[in-house]
Amino acid sequence: MRHSDHEDGGAHGGSWKIALADLMTVLMVFFLVLWLVSVIDPEDRKAFINSITGDPPIGADIADDKLHPRQDTINPLDLQPPASREEVEEVLREIDPKDISVEDTADFLKITLRSDSFFESGRATINDKTREKVEELGITLSKGRQLITITGYTDNIPINNLQFPSNWELSAARAATIARTFIYMGINQGRVTIEGKADNESVASNDSAYGRSLNRRVVIFVDKNKNFDGDQLQP
DSSP, X not given: OHHHHHHHHHHHHHHHHHHHHHHHHHXXXXXXXXXXXXXXXXXXXXXXXXXXXXXXXTTOOHHHHHHSOOGGGSOGGGGSXXXXXXXXXXXXTTSOGGGEEEEXXXXXXXXXXXXXXXXXXXXXXXXXXXXXXXXXXXXHXXXXXXXEEEXXXXXXXXXXXXXXXXXXXXXXXXXXXXXXXXXXXXXXXXGEEEXXXXXXXXXXXXXXXXXXXXXXXXXXXXXXXXXXXXXXXXX
16 A cells, blocks of 8 residues: 555656646746847837737838838739720731721720621621630730620521520620630639620611621720729729
8 A cells, every 4th residue: 555655646746847847948938038128129129029910010101001012912914004996906907897896985995896707697606717816805905904894786686596595695695705715815704794785776777687787796895994903993
């Protein structure tokens, strides 16, 4: 029994030695911190504390940060000018002039693509002969940050098949095809909105084949007054 009591006491005695060692370590760290605080310059000490807490450094001016943003926060797209009418026309110069139209004002850039030259009849697939030009147009427009609306239109001849129950679906699908191509070529998808308006807003009479061909179109509207920046619209 005495031997057993000795073993219990020895185990208890080992525990207090460990506790004492922990206490000595804490005291050593405490006195080391006191010594550092006493020898470090107050401004350096404040900077050191701020670096740990994440507070702005001494003398930092929030307004000055706005005037002089950090270089690594600048979006490279901010440094590039938006696409010009001349650039768009150069990309599309090999397309029959009667099948494209580019209108440029102070507020918008409007690009009209006649569907007969860009899409297979009754489908939303881009023709092989013009696909490359649509891709190049996407690359050209990707330089800027303006919001882009792509709207599809049809003539008034009804379509009804498994893929497109009506002209609404066909017009929207053609707009989506152009949008998807642009996004693939580098345009941020947050910049793009698509619309399908079927035979609404006709630009010519549907009584003739020529008039109907003018109404079959996709219009790309680039708004110069609104930019896309993350989740924000900036004037």
